[in-house]
Amino acid sequence: MLEKLELEAFLTLAEELHFGRTAKRLHVTTGRISQIIRRLERRVGGPLFERNSRKVTLTALGKQLRDDLRPAYDQIAAGLAQAIATTRGVxxxxxxxxxxxxxxxxxxxxxxxxxxxxxxxxxxxxxxxxxxxxxxxxxxxxxxxxxxxxxxxxxxxxxxxxxxxxEPRGLLVPVDHPFAGMEAVSLEDLGDATLVTIASEHVPEYWMDHYFPRRTPSGRPITQGPATQFWPEVLVHVSMGVGVSTVALRAKDFHSRPGLSFVPLRDAPPIxxxxxxxxxxxxxxxxxxxxxxxxxxxxxx
Missing domain, CATH: 3.40.190.10 (Periplasmic binding protein-like II)
Structure with missing residues (x-):
């Protein structure tokens, strides 16, 4: 387990990337921060920061540790602040x-x-x-x-x-599509379909690959259909037979309409x-x- 000062020193230095400012924020000496970070690096078995005379940067290991620790630390700190406020009647x-x-x-x-x-x-x-x-x-x-x-x-x-x-993942297909009569389809079946997607200019590439793959698990290309701006466009394209779309199966409770069918994707991870x-x-x-x-x-x- 990390001690409180170790955790705060690491996360503050990861934010400031400056030993002096980190020490000032935590009301300790710069030497103390250096000592804590060196001890922490020995514990994790690798460097968390790259240091030279001009700058401090996080290593890949440091970035991973920061990303793993920050959400939990923020929730603990906020929960403690809320508890204190409650006991004080704030x-x-x-x-x-x-x-x-x-x-x-x-x-x-x-x-x-x-x-x-x-x-x-x-x-x-x-x-x-x-x-x-x-x-x-x-x-x-x-x-x-x-x-x-x-x-x-x-x-x-x-x-x-x-x-x-x-939520379980499924496929939204036209009611007259060959997939519509199946109990379930697989990711490999997407190689036989046209996939209606969303415009990706502002969407991370890794997110698009996760939800709108370009190849099946075996490497077959998946035909990319229209790139839509809004969900109602997806419903229209699919109902008109333009293509199919990946979807949370729960969407059936909200978007069922004539011309559409929801089919489970049996080998896709949940959303x-x-x-x-x-x-x-x-x-x-x-x-x-x-x-x-x-x-x-x-x-x-």
Whole structure:
């Protein structure tokens, strides 16, 4: 287990990339920070920082450790602040702006907002839908504090929080498509279909590969169909027989309509959902809201 000062020294130095500023923030000497980091590097078995006379940078191992530790540390710090505020009779006050990408995410976000408002009547929850065509734009513009969305998200300025829940993956196909009569299809079957996708200019490439693959597991090319801007366009293209689309099977409860059929993808991993927030950290009001979401979410098994 890391000691508190080890954890704070590492995460602060990973943020500041300067031993002097790190020491000043933690109210210790620069030599003490150097000693702590050297000891930590011996424990993990490799260098966490590259140092020279001009700059300090994180190694690949250091980046991995930072990304693994930061979300948990932020939640612990925010939870402690909330506990202290509660015992002192301080009421949470402020605005938390929450985004979501899928209707089932929106249901959880709204349910948590109702409970949050009841517990913290001095606070405000603002909720908005995030379009997958630009999944990170609103957060990077500082327009949302939290976002419930599809994983994976691996970005240097954004924290991917713990997994909240997962949904089985399926394929959305026209009702007269050969796949529509099957009990399930496989990822290999996508080689025999045209895949309706989304415009990817603002979408990470690794995310597109995860949800809209260009090749089957055996290496067969998957024909890429229209790149859409909004979900209703996907529904129209598929219902008109233009192509098929990968989808969470739960979408059937929200988007069933004539001309469409939902078929399970038997060998595809589920779609994981969780919260994102800026790497700069969570405000007390955002942390308090996130605590309520954790209360309401169905545990992942």
């Amino acid at each position: 009421r949470i006050k402020g605005v938390v702006r929450v985004g979501f990408t899928a209707p089932w995410c929106g249901n959880l976000v709204v349910k948590a907002a109702d409970l949050f408002r009841a517990r913290h009547p001095d606070s405000v929850v603002e909720i908005e839908e995030i379009q997958l065509v630009d999944p990170l734009g609103r957060m990077r513009a500082n327009e949302v504090d939290l976002q419930l969305t599809e994983f994976p998200i691996d970005e240097p300025d954004i924290v991917q929080g713990p997994l909240m829940f997962a 994981d959902y969780g919260f994102l927030w800026p790497r700069t950290g969570l405000s007390p009001v955002a942390s308090a809201y996130l605590d309520i979401v954790h209360e309401l979410a169905t545990p992942v098994r």
